Amino acid sequence: MWSINGKTVVITGATSGIGLEAAAVLAAQGASTVMIGRDAGRLAHATAVVEDRSGARPASYVCDFASIAAVGRLADRLLSDLPAVHVLINNAGAVFAKRTVTSDGVEATFAVNHLAHFALTERLQPLLMAGAPGRVITVASGRHFKGTMDFDDLGFARGYQILRAYGRSKLANVLFASELARRLEGSQVTSNSVHPGRVATNIWSGAPAWSKPLIRFWLSRTFIAVSEGAAPVVALATRSACEDVNGRYFDRFEPALPSALAQDRDVAARLWRESERLVASALKVS
Numbered sequence: 070m071w072s073i074n075g076k077t078v079v080i081t082g083a084t085s086g087i088g089l090e091a092a093a094v095l096a097a098q099g100a101s102t103v104m105i106g107r108d109a110g111r112l113a114h115a116t117a118v119v120e121d122r123s124g125a126r127p128a129s130y131v132c133d134f135a136s137i138a139a140v141g142r143l144a145d146r147l148l149s150d151l152p153a154v155h156v157l158i159n160n161a162g163a164v165f166a167k168r169t170v171t172s173d174g175v176e177a178t179f180a181v182n183h184l185a186h187f188a189l190t191e192r193l194q195p196l197l198m199a200g201a202p203g204r205v206i207t208v209a210s211g212r213h214f215k216g217t218m219d220f221d222d223l224g225f226a227r228g229y230q231i232l233r234a235y236g237r238s239k240l241a242n243v244l245f246a247s248e249l250a251r252r253l254e255g256s257q258v259t260s261n262s263v264h265p266g267r268v269a270t271n272i273w274s275g276a277p278a279w280s281k282p283l284i285r286f287w288l289s290r291t292f293i294a295v296s297e298g299a300a301p302v303v304a305l306a307t308r309s310a311c312e313d314v315n316g317r318y319f320d321r322f323e324p325a326l327p328s329a330l331a332q333d334r335d336v337a338a339r340l341w342r343e344s345e346r347l348v349a350s351a352l353k354v355s
């Protein structure tokens with residue numbers, strides 16, 4: 070019988086929105102939470118919020134996911150500080166109004182939302198194995214249905230558009246989660262992705278200024294509250310019934326079929342190889 074009490078849960082993007090809410094709820098249920106954020110001040114504030122709400126003392130680590138070298142340093146610290154990880158929640162996400170390229174030479178939406186999580190999960194495998202049975206939960210999005218994958222132009226050197234880049238990064242999340250599940254088979258560590266719903270968070274803070282009033286209008290009318298958005302992520306981390314569920318995409322609480330492209334094993338395998346290549350070349354540059 071799975072219980073989150075006493076389990077070590079690493080959450081990326083824990084300074085706001087779904088990640089912060091999930092950290093608070095899981096800490097209140099007795100998990101030992103490890104909060105990752107890119108800004109020390111926001112991280113200190115977020116850990117104080119979690120402490121207030123749960124009475125627990127979360128650990129926290131600063132890491133900017135726009136840098137693969139920084140993700141490597143984060144992994145080194147986690148590997149030396151923690152004996153095991155039972156749940157890894159790959160949640161950090163961002164959008165960029167204008168095409169932005171990281172210091173690693175990777176389009177920033179793809180870099181932050183997918184590649185950093187790919188690199189972190191790979192490096193944390195020894196901790197996940199030490200914590201087995203365990204779970205990797207990747208927060209994807211229904212936006213992946215609009216996502217395309219062009220391996221000749223992954224970073225939209227041609228035709229960048231904020232939602233196209235976001236859709237591709239979220240498609241990468243679903244493909245990554247299912248390929249990881251195949252690679253983890255038999256290990257007692259599962260990998261699933263989840264669409265949390267349309268949630269009133271800061272995710273669109275990187276959208277163009279002209280679109281913000283429209284987004285605020287939609288946020289106030291159609292988007293669900295952060296606590297509701299975090300609930301499916303918390304459910305995947307805590308439910309005993311999820312123990313043997315591997316390689317699925319969840320539309321909130323229910324397993325669902327992702328897009329046809331997201332189900333394509335060849336695309337998933339190619340994305341994996343391409344991600345390995347990008348991580349290796351980023352580490353060579355830094």
Ligand SMILES: NC(=O)c1ccc[n+]([C@@H]2O[C@H](COP(=O)([O-])OP(=O)(O)OC[C@H]3O[C@@H](n4cnc5c(N)ncnc54)[C@H](OP(=O)(O)O)[C@@H]3O)[C@@H](O)[C@H]2O)c1
Pocket residue numbers: 081082083084085086087088106107108111132133134135160161162163181182208209210211264265266267268269270271272273
């Ligand atoms: N909100 C929705 O409607 C919705 C729908 C489907 C999927 N999602 C997914 O849910 C996840 C969480 O997003 P959210 O809605 O909770 O948005 P959010 O409130 O903006 O939270 C995003 C988190 O990611 C962090 N982050 C952004 N860029 C980063 C970087 N370069 N390095 C490290 N951390 C970084 C943010 O840190 P800062 O606090 O420093 O900015 C924040 O902690 C994302 O993967 C998003 O794609 C959201």
